[in-house]
Amino acid sequence: xxxxxxxxxxxxxxxxxxxxxxGGAREEIAVLPEETAVEAEPTEPQYEFGVxxxxxxxxxxxxxxxxxNGIGSFHPDGELVVFQSNRDGKWQIYELDLGDQTxxxxxxxxxxxxxxxxxxxxxxxxFVSDRDGSGGEWERDIYSYDPTDETVIRMTDDPCDDxxxxxxxxxxxxxxxxxxxxxxxxxxxxxxxxxxxxxDGSQPIQIVGTQIDPSAPAxxxxxxxxxxxxxxxxxxxxxxxxxxxxxTPTTLRCGGSAVNPEMGWLAFCAREEGSYGLYLLDxxxxxxxxxxxxxxxxxxxxxxxxxxSILYTSEVNGHYQLFNLxxxx
Numbered sequence: 001x002x003x004x005x006x007x008x009x010x011x012x013x014x015x016x017x018x019x020x021x022x023g024g025a026r027e028e029i030a031v032l033p034e035e036t037a038v039e040a041e042p043t044e045p046q047y048e049f050g051v052x053x054x055x056x057x058x059x060x061x062x063x064x065x066x067x068x069n070g071i072g073s074f075h076p077d078g079e080l081v082v083f084q085s086n087r088d089g090k091w092q093i094y095e096l097d098l099g100d101q102t103x104x105x106x107x108x109x110x111x112x113x114x115x116x117x118x119x120x121x122x123x124x125x126x127f128v129s130d131r132d133g134s135g136g137e138w139e140r141d142i143y144s145y146d147p148t149d150e151t152v153i154r155m156t157d158d159p160c161d162d163x164x165x166x167x168x169x170x171x172x173x174x175x176x177x178x179x180x181x182x183x184x185x186x187x188x189x190x191x192x193x194x195x196x197x198x199x200d201g202s203q204p205i206q207i208v209g210t211q212i213d214p215s216a217p218a219x220x221x222x223x224x225x226x227x228x229x230x231x232x233x234x235x236x237x238x239x240x241x242x243x244x245x246x247x248t249p250t251t252l253r254c255g256g257s258a259v260n261p262e263m264g265w266l267a268f269c270a271r272e273e274g275s276y277g278l279y280l281l282d283x284x285x286x287x288x289x290x291x292x293x294x295x296x297x298x299x300x301x302x303x304x305x306x307x308x309s310i311l312y313t314s315e316v317n318g319h320y321q322l323f324n325l326x327x328x329x
Contacts, residue, residue, distance in 0.1 A: 044246050045286070052265070052282045052289040059292070059325040061316070062096060063103075068320040069094075070313030071300050073117040078305035082106060082116040082125065083322050093127055093145075096322075107145055107152065114140075119167045123147075124199060126155070126165035126173055133159075142175050142197060155197055156204060161190075165197075166217050172198050174217055174225075180210045194227075207239055216256040226257055226266070234268060249288075252279070256300055260307040267301040267310050278312055278325070291325060 063069035067087035074081055081096045088105075091112040096103050107113050111131030118125055125145040132154060133139035142155040142165050156162040158179055166174040175197055181190035191210040194217065198204070208214060214227040214237070223240040232253035236245040248254050248268065257268035266281040278292040278301060292298055296315035303310055309326045 044250060045248075047249060047281070047286045047288045050287045050289060052280050052287055053291075053327045056291055056328050057326045059312075059323040062098075062101075062322040062324055064321060066319065069322050070320045071115050072096075072311045072313065072322045073302060074305050074311060075118050076120060076122040076305055081311065081322070082118065084114050084116060093125075098324075112140075113143075115164060116145075117165055117167060119170055119173075119199075121170045123170070126167065128163045128165065132157075142173070144199060153201075155199070155201070162195075164216070168196065171200070172196055174207070175204075176215065176217075177204075180206070208237070212237065212244070218257045219259045219261065221261070226259065228254060228256065232270075234266075248281075258302045258310070260303045262307055265303075265307075267303060269298045269301055269312070278310065280327075 062072075062081065063083070063085070065085065065087045067085055069083055069085045069087070072081050072083040079098055081098060083094055083096065084091050085094050086092075090110070091114045092105055092109070093107045093113050093116045094103050095106040106116075106125075107127070109129070109131055111129050113131070114128045116125055116127045123146070125147065127143055127145065128140045129143050130140045131143075132141060139159065139161060141157060141162050144153045144155050145151070146153070156175065156177075158177065160178045160181070162175055162177045164176040168174060173196070175195055176192040177195050178190045178192060180193040183190075191213040192215060193206055193210050194208040194214050195204045195206050212227065213230050216228040218226040220226050220236055224236050224238045226234055226247060227237050228234055233250065234247040234254045234257055236247055238244070247266070248270070252270040252272050255269040257266055259266055264282065264284045266283055268279050268281065270277060270279055276296060276298050277290050278298045280289045280291055281287070291310075297320075299313040299320075301310050301312045304324075309324050311322065311324050313320050314323055
């Protein structure tokens with residue numbers, strides 16, 4: 001079952017980078033057929049709850065409009081953040097300068113433009129839009145914005161919903177699509193397949209079909225990525241072998257995640273006994289720390305370029321806003 005975007009209220013999902021290869025010739029990625037066997041019940045990992053970083057500083061609220069703002073993405077230079085906002089009646093993409101706290105609309109259109117995320121080199125901004133569809137909420141495609149000449153190019157073209165772009169490198173990206181889904185259920189409940197798209201406009205390639213109904217893919221490397229299952233668990237899925245490894249305890253119903261490969265940390269949002277929070281997982285030492293314990297939904301975590309802070313979305317006074325939490329070591 002798919003995870004919806006910000007539509008009146010936000011539901012957890014996240015976008016991160018899956019590193020498979022940068023530059024040069026495209027690295028071949030195995031494509032798993034629908035009948036590929038996937039490990040049904042991965043062994044639940046054993047973690048202890050403890051301290052990974054000292055008590056973090058108070059999070060800083062970055063947006064405060066009487067509207068929903070969220071799904072932020074750091075520019076590679078670390079000084080700018082892009083995010084989506086419905087302050088003008090439709091979802092539009094804005095840019096925030098962290099230095100002087102000024103905001104400006106980055107991509108102006110009459111359509112719903114959502115889920116912005118920069119490529120690693122900062123030369124293209126991927127986003128989702130319904131601008132060329134029939135106006136249906138779930139008939140979107142992936143687009144690319146060039147900040148140099150402010151041009152927009154359509155990356156995918158299919159009547160089914162293409163969404164959640166995840167940069168792989170400077171030339172390609174992952175995205176979720178309902179192209180393989182059963183047309184019977186309502187559009188927002190259809191299963192997803194995972195595709196690899198290309199910034200040069202080449203035909204997308206299916207990576208994984210609907211057999212695991214993936215959402216919120218995140219970086220793990222070596223032909224593996226983290227994905228959220230329909231049951232709210234985060235698993236490490238191998239596109240080479242088709243097997244999976246459970247990553248989070250069953251006591252946590254998880255949303256999106258982000259990886260800091262230098263520190264070996266996973267940031268993820270989850271609900272435990274009805275209470276939402278932001279968590280940090282030390283992948284090497286098997287320690288989980290709950291960073292945020294108050295407030296409503298905590299969604300869409302993303303590490304800053306230097307890994308020193310986590311950008312996330314949370315509800316405040318009936319609206320979703322963007323926050324930044326600096327990690328204190």
